[in-house]
Amino acid sequence: xxxxxxxxxALRLQEGESSSLNCSYTxxxxxxxxxxxxxxxxxxxxxxxxxxAGEEKEKERLxxxxxxxxxxLHITAPKPEDSAxxxxxxxARTGTASKLTFGTGxxxxxxx
Amino acid sequence: xxxxxxxxxxQVLKTGQSMTLQCAQDMxxxxxxxxxxxxxxxxxxxxxxxxxxxxDQGEVPNGYNVSRxxxxxxxxxxxxxxxxxTSVYFCASSYSGRVETQYFGPGTRLLVx
Numbered sequence: 001x002x003x004x005x006x007x008x009x010a011l012r013l014q015e016g017e018s019s020s021l022n023c024s025y026t027x028x029x030x031x032x033x034x035x036x037x038x039x040x041x042x043x044x045x046x047x048x049x050x051x052x053a054g055e056e057k058e059k060e061r062l063x064x065x066x067x068x069x070x071x072x073l074h075i076t077a078p079k080p081e082d083s084a085x086x087x088x089x090x091x092a093r094t095g096t097a098s099k100l101t102f103g104t105g106x107x108x109x110x111x112x
Numbered sequence: 113x114x115x116x117x118x119x120x121x122x123q124v125l126k127t128g129q130s131m132t133l134q135c136a137q138d139m140x141x142x143x144x145x146x147x148x149x150x151x152x153x154x155x156x157x158x159x160x161x162x163x164x165x166x167x168d169q170g171e172v173p174n175g176y177n178v179s180r181x182x183x184x185x186x187x188x189x190x191x192x193x194x195x196x197x198t199s200v201y202f203c204a205s206s207y208s209g210r211v212e213t214q215y216f217g218p219g220t221r222l223l224v225x
Contacts, residue, residue, distance in 0.1 A: 004154065041218070041219070042216075042218055042219070043116075043202045043204070043215075043216025043217050043218055044155070044202075044216050045216070046212065046213045046214070046215075049213075087154070087155070089154070089155075089212070091211070096168075097209070097211060098143075098157065098160045098162075098168070098170070098211055099157060099170070099171065100155075100157070100211065100212065101154065102155040102156075103154050104152060104153060105154075
C-alpha cells in the first residue's frame, strides 16, 4: 500500500528564516511526486511535479527536491504570504493513474 | 473563467437524509473527481470521471453516487447520510492524463448529526 508521511506537522518561522519540509514515501514504483499549497478554507493548489531522483523544481522562494525515499520543500527567506498548509502526494506507476496518495500536510506559519 | 465551483459551501444534515453536492467547471476539462479531507488524514479519492458518461470508483466510494451527463457538471450524491460522512468535500478537474495539476474547488463543509 502506498504511503506518504509529512513532517513536521506544523512549523512556525520568522520572516527570512529558511527551512525545509519533509515528505517521505513508499510506493510501488513512483510515477510522480507532487507538491500542493492549501490556504485555509480553500482547495489545494498545484505547485510542482517531480518524476525522478535528483530532480529539482523552483518557484519563487520554494524549491522541491526528490530522492528515492523522500522529497523536500525548501523555503528560502519566507514571507508571511507563504503561510499555508503544504501537501505532498505520490502517484504510483501501477494501478489507476487517477489515484494520488496524499500526506496530511505541514502547516506553515511565517511571522514578521 | 470561474474555474471549479462548488455548492453549497456549508451544509448540516441529519442522519439518513440525502443530498447532492454540486460541482461545475468551465475549463472544458475531461477529468473530474471528488475528494474528502478529514483531520489527520490525507485527501482521499471518492469517485472520478474521465469524460461525460464515464465514472469510476476511487478509494472510498461507499455511501456516495456520481453521474456525469455533461462535461461541465459532476454532482456527488449522498444516499443516506451518516456521521462518518462529516468532512470537507473537494471537487477537482483537469485535462486527461494531467491529474496531478487538477484545479480544486473551494470545498463544501458537511456536518452530519
